[in-house]
Amino acid sequence: MTFSTPPRYIAGEGSWALGPPELDLDVIVGGGAAAPDPARVALAEWALEQLDVLSARAREYLEAFAHPAKVDGAAWTTTGVESGRSGGDRADEVHLVLVTDRDEGEWRVRFRNAPLSVEGFFANGFSYIPI
Numbered sequence: 001m002t003f004s005t006p007p008r009y010i011a012g013e014g015s016w017a018l019g020p021p022e023l024d025l026d027v028i029v030g031g032g033a034a035a036p037d038p039a040r041v042a043l044a045e046w047a048l049e050q051l052d053v054l055s056a057r058a059r060e061y062l063e064a065f066a067h068p069a070k071v072d073g074a075a076w077t078t079t080g081v082e083s084g085r086s087g088g089d090r091a092d093e094v095h096l097v098l099v100t101d102r103d104e105g106e107w108r109v110r111f112r113n114a115p116l117s118v119e120g121f122f123a124n125g126f127s128y129i130p131i
Contacts, residue, residue: 007036015085020048026097030084039091040084047081047094047111058096058109066107074100082108 008017010028016036018027027048029040047054055078062076080097083089092113097106107128 009033013085014087018044023048023051025078026080026082028080028082028085030087030089037084043083043092043094044081047083047096051078051081054094054096054111055098057111058098061109062098062107074102076100076107079106 009015009031010017011033013028014032015028015030018029018036018041019025020027025048027044029036029044031037031040055076058078059076076098077100078096078098080095082095082097083093084091085095089095090112093110095108095110097108099106105128
């Protein structure tokens with residue numbers, strides 16, 4: 001995966017925007033003012049390589065919790081991948097950001113490393129951020 005050059009530092013957040021030119025996605029990773037965290041970049045790269053599988057899992061996970069009236073007939077669209085955007089994010093976490101055409105907020109599904117899982121990662125929570 002090749003990220004756009006140069007990455008853009010988001011000073012107010014202490015994170016970096018790394019837009020992959022071939023995908024219409026926001027990729028945000030944590031890091032210091034000098035550079036993005038290489039481990040976070042590697043995790044974001046992995047998530048982008050697995051994007052179809054992770055997006056399908058994220059949609060399934062959200063549909064188990066989100067109110068049917070909110071998402072009925074709505075299409076989930078993945079708009080971003082984040083790792084380390086929040087200071088409290090664990091080193092083995094990656095978040096997919098999804099939106100629907102039925103509301104104006106963003107849904108984030110957190111995935112964590114599951115070394116004993118055959119597939120490696122599992123959905124471990126979600127949040128909704130109204131815009």
